[in-house]
Amino acid sequence: MTMQIADSVSLSASDSKARAQAAAARNNLRTEPRPVRIAIITLAVLFLTVFVVLPLVVVFAQAFSRGILAYFAALAEPEAMAAIKLTLIVAAISVGLNLVFGLVAGWAIAKFEFPGKTVLITLIDLPFSVSPVISGLVFVLLFGAQGYFGSWLREHDIQILFAVPGIALATTFVTFPFVARALIPLMQEQGTQEEEAAISLGASGLQTFFRVTLPNIKWGVLYGVLLCNARAMGEFGAVSVVSGHIRGETNTMPLLVEILYNEYQFVAAFAIASLLAMLALITLIAKTVLERHLDEGHEPRDH
Amino acid sequence: MSALAARRRTLPGFGLTMGLTLSWLSVIILIPLAGLFLRSLELSPEQFWNILSSRRTLNALRVSFGLAFAAACVNLVMGSIIVWALVRYRFPGRRIFDAIVDVPFALPTAVAGVALTALFAEKGWLGAPLAALGIKVAFTPVGIFVAMIFIGIPFVVRTVQPVLQDLDPEIEEAAGSLGASRSQTIVRVILPSLAPALLTGLALAFARAVGEYGSVIFIAGNLPNVSEIAPLLIVIRLSEFRYADATAIAVVMLVVSFVIIFAVNRLQRWAQSRIPAR
Numbered sequence: 391m392t393m394q395i396a397d398s399v400s401l402s403a404s405d406s407k408a409r410a411q412a413a414a415a416r417n418n419l420r421t422e423p424r425p426v427r428i429a430i431i432t433l434a435v436l437f438l439t440v441f442v443v444l445p446l447v448v449v450f451a452q453a454f455s456r457g458i459l460a461y462f463a464a465l466a467e468p469e470a471m472a473a474i475k476l477t478l479i480v481a482a483i484s485v486g487l488n489l490v491f492g493l494v495a496g497w498a499i500a501k502f503e504f505p506g507k508t509v510l511i512t513l514i515d516l517p518f519s520v521s522p523v524i525s526g527l528v529f530v531l532l533f534g535a536q537g538y539f540g541s542w543l544r545e546h547d548i549q550i551l552f553a554v555p556g557i558a559l560a561t562t563f564v565t566f567p568f569v570a571r572a573l574i575p576l577m578q579e580q581g582t583q584e585e586e587a588a589i590s591l592g593a594s595g596l597q598t599f600f601r602v603t604l605p606n607i608k609w610g611v612l613y614g615v616l617l618c619n620a621r622a623m624g625e626f627g628a629v630s631v632v633s634g635h636i637r638g639e640t641n642t643m644p645l646l647v648e649i650l651y652n653e654y655q656f657v658a659a660f661a662i663a664s665l666l667a668m669l670a671l672i673t674l675i676a677k678t679v680l681e682r683h684l685d686e687g688h689e690p691r692d693h
Numbered sequence: 694m695s696a697l698a699a700r701r702r703t704l705p706g707f708g709l710t711m712g713l714t715l716s717w718l719s720v721i722i723l724i725p726l727a728g729l730f731l732r733s734l735e736l737s738p739e740q741f742w743n744i745l746s747s748r749r750t751l752n753a754l755r756v757s758f759g760l761a762f763a764a765a766c767v768n769l770v771m772g773s774i775i776v777w778a779l780v781r782y783r784f785p786g787r788r789i790f791d792a793i794v795d796v797p798f799a800l801p802t803a804v805a806g807v808a809l810t811a812l813f814a815e816k817g818w819l820g821a822p823l824a825a826l827g828i829k830v831a832f833t834p835v836g837i838f839v840a841m842i843f844i845g846i847p848f849v850v851r852t853v854q855p856v857l858q859d860l861d862p863e864i865e866e867a868a869g870s871l872g873a874s875r876s877q878t879i880v881r882v883i884l885p886s887l888a889p890a891l892l893t894g895l896a897l898a899f900a901r902a903v904g905e906y907g908s909v910i911f912i913a914g915n916l917p918n919v920s921e922i923a924p925l926l927i928v929i930r931l932s933e934f935r936y937a938d939a940t941a942i943a944v945v946m947l948v949v950s951f952v953i954i955f956a957v958n959r960l961q962r963w964a965q966s967r968i969p970a971r
Binding site: 420421422423427430431433434435437438440441442443444445446448449452491494495497498499501502504510512513514515516517519520521522523524527528529530531532534536538559562563566582585586589590594595598599620623624625626627630631643644645647648651656659660663666667669670671673674675677678 | 703704705706707710711713714717718721722723724725726728729732771774775777778779781782784786790792793794795796797799800801802803804805807808809811812817818819839842843846862865866869875900903904905906907911924925927928931934936939940943946947950951953954958
């Protein structure tokens with residue numbers, strides 16, 4: 391504040407020159423000599439190029455290495471189409487389930503005070519720190535032939551493992567925290583005043599949620615769904631354990647990448663991989679845009 | 694305080710939404726994880742010990758934990774350099790490189806795996822020049838190390854970046870004008886302020902690399918005792934229907950992850966307690 395007042399007062403030329411020098415001296419205290427700066431920037435750029443940019447570029451280079459026709463021919467294979475379809479179905483199921491859960495959990499956790507809140511949030515976060523392979527393994531131990539429910543499922547002729555339900559379940563496990571984690575801090579920050587006003591004016595709980603809360607958190611919902619969907623479509627380890635790799639039936643896109651790659655069908659493997667890489671890039675761009683919207687939503691509330 | 698609590702309770706639906714949250718959390722996360730621990734209790738301590746102390750298991754755990762730690766250390770150093778460049782300097786393409794840091798988060802692990810393998814294979818863009826120098830990356834433990842560096846880098850950058858951004862410029866200026874050299878200021882003033890974030894980033898990168906499967910198995914070579922990671926050994930034991938072995942290895946890995954979460958939570962609390970109240 392004091393700086394702004396000083397700025398608005400007109401200063402003589404010598405004063406402003408002295409101030410500029412002082413500012414330069416202060417900046418010098420906060421930065422490094424030019425060669426050091428250049429070395430650090432070069433190292434950072436080089437590292438990101440080798441470890442992040444090149445792997446991305448190589449996916450597309452390999453996918454188009456036999457030309458554009460071979461690329462589209464690989465994507466038009468029935469096996470590829472089946473994998474794309476399965477991936478979309480599984481993502482729709484797990485994103486849908488986690489969206490509903492995220493909204494419900496957000497309401498309970500962000501709008502009310504209760505003991506054990508931190509523990510509950512830690513439990514919701516658990517899947518982030520469980521190895522993908524273990525996320526698949528837990529369902530094999532429950533529903534596999536030797537699993538707790540294995541014999542019961544066989545008697546009733548219900549197929550969970552090596553079928554869509556198992557894949558959807560493992561994917562839901564892995565993507566469990568995304569929507570809830572995007573919504574809880576946002577809803578906490580927004581407080582409960584608007585909802586309380588709606589209730590006191592006679593709105594029902596559901597009306598309040600759909601007319602007051604949901605419009606306030608719509609960018610957060612989109613943000614959570616976006617990240618949840620990216621992970622759901624790209625999940626490999628957990629799905630690999632429960633899928634059974636039945637060709638044309640239980641292979642999602644990432645699993646098909648592995649199979650084609652191991653069969654040395656590199657163009658086909660990288661063609662599918664390029665679709666997933668594009669999904670990742672679109673997700674990142676959309677994420678950047680949404681973060682801008684979310685930041686805008688925050689600013690007026692902070693002041 | 695009690696008035697606030699009372700006021701908050703005026704919104705409806707706490708019982709219903711909390712009930713649904715706890716039930717769904719139990720069905721999807723807690724019961725399946727509890728099943729794993731129950732399974733491991735069916736093993737006698739002796740069986741458990743025999744599985745874990747077998748040469749192949751020990752080597753797989755050593756490869757996973759050892760290389761994950763080494764990769765997390767590289768991430769700590771390179772991540773700090775990247776954060777410094779992104780926050781403190783202006784250079785062409787800075788915003789793009791800032792966005793690109795998140796690629797390892799967003800890129801499906803299987804895609805990262807085949808891409809890194811193609812890049813570092815003997816005929817790959819980077820593998821060929823490295824092979825000329827006599828360095829073999831793909832299908833060796835070095836390949837696992839490279840994949841783990843790839844997967845861990847955003848964790849360090851994204852935990853340290855906001856802390857460096859929020860660092861009060863005045864403390865640096867004070868140190869500088871009191872006669873500290875730039876390197877003294879960095880080591881004695883900036884580094885201690887970043888320490889909790891740096892350690893959190895290290896822990897998160899380590900935890901992710903230990904459990905990583907998709908981006909590693911393509912480039913690893915998967916030679917038992919040499920370049921076989923623990924998650925792959927779990928998958929192999931499952932395919933051999935040796936559920937006990939798979940369970941025992943998984944339980945060890947889970948316990949380590951839980952210890953890391955606990956440590957990270959403590960770190961966060963420590964970091965928060967150090968921020969002076971304004």
